Amino acid sequence: MSTHPNASGLDQPPPARTMSRRRLLAAMVGSAVAVGAGVWASRKWAKPIPGGAVMNPRLFTFVGGETGTWSVLQIKAVVGETLPDVKRLDILNTTVPALPDAAKWRLHGVTSNERYATRAEKDLLVAKQAALGRPGATHAALIPIRKNAKWWGLTQDERRGIFEDRSHHVKTGLKYLPAIARRLHHCRDLGENEPFDFLTLFDYAEADSAAFEDMVAELRASEEWKFVDREVDIRLVREGV
């Protein structure tokens, strides 16, 4: 059997007979491909569909380069290797097949179900939290982190014990709501060898900058952060405000 693995082989053939609701929607919106009986058997999905889009509302790409809504104020390694300096950050709710001209790096992740919050904690978060993108939220931070093998070798109850019972991750975040809005993207299970496990994007008003510093300092001083073996802190300000 022909098997030529490459760096971009995660596309999935969508057999018409067995197409899920999600894939059907993606195919209808993202391309002009005819969907009918037998089509799946003859199609090869290695080549990109020109202009076609993968419609996964949970997938985000962060491109560091010369364009984008956000101006980069600073890129600083907290632990481990940094990322190359860039002028702008573009945030896209899609995949980006090629590194755009003049861009220096690209990171992607998916929003997913929460792994540690209890119902009581989730209800508190939902009651207090704001969505990203408020008009006054002119400041932002993208903080990619990777946790070490020891963390990933722990069991769920052990990770929960460190995450909340001893490091108060949710409780710390709650203190800064709704001033600091947050969206977590997971990368560990994207299937490729991702450089980070998580990308967290925060935004806030300039007046809340000191609160943001307090929050990240508290989290970095926690037991949970002993398992972080790479962390880059990217500070951003929105253009045109």
Add this chain to the structure above:
Amino acid sequence: MSTHPNASGLDQPPPARTMSRRRLLAAMVGSAVAVGAGVWASRKWAKPIPGGAVMNPRLFTFVGGETGTWSVLQIKAVVGETLPDVKRLDILNTTVPALPDAAKWRLHGVTSNERYATRAEKDLLVAKQAALGRPGATHAALIPIRKNAKWWGLTQDERRGIFEDRSHHVKTGLKYLPAIARRLHHCRDLGENEPFDFLTLFDYAEADSAAFEDMVAELRASEEWKFVDREVDIRLVREGV
């Protein structure tokens, strides 16, 4: 900025200066690309590296077609849509960029950290479980499942409550160890619109076929399975034995 999303855009540009240990290894093993200062800035990673491999030991691809170690005895929908009938199943520890000739479908997933097991349960599992691929394990089953939005909207403690406290998922599996070996692959966070959330591969000796039926029947009768909205049961036998 140029953004032409396609169906295979999950490759990641590996800047030489910032390359992680994992990516560096992948680049060294998987291709003849020169790794040096400045290389990252000029390379475009949209095109596959000919013959290059994505080295992610956690990633597996299952190809239904005409070739592969496993003969397909039966493909049966348990809930929701089925998958097209095929003669053989090939299991590859890599990505497969194109659907091979005569293949009808391809599924992929990554092994990952366990999401529910406690340390006590994990220790019991590790003490009793066998790895896939024992010489006598001539029978196998690949069971792709998808869980509904209600499941994914639950919090960790609610999912754990259903998974173990009320459905005894780990306890049920433990009863059948070491006879039934198992490997779980996650697909939900692969970043594309995957047709399933999980792919579980089991293998066992012919003499343990009845035990395997008992196990899947017990799990399917559990509260957890009320959240399964697609399940396909693919039974396999190893060729040449």
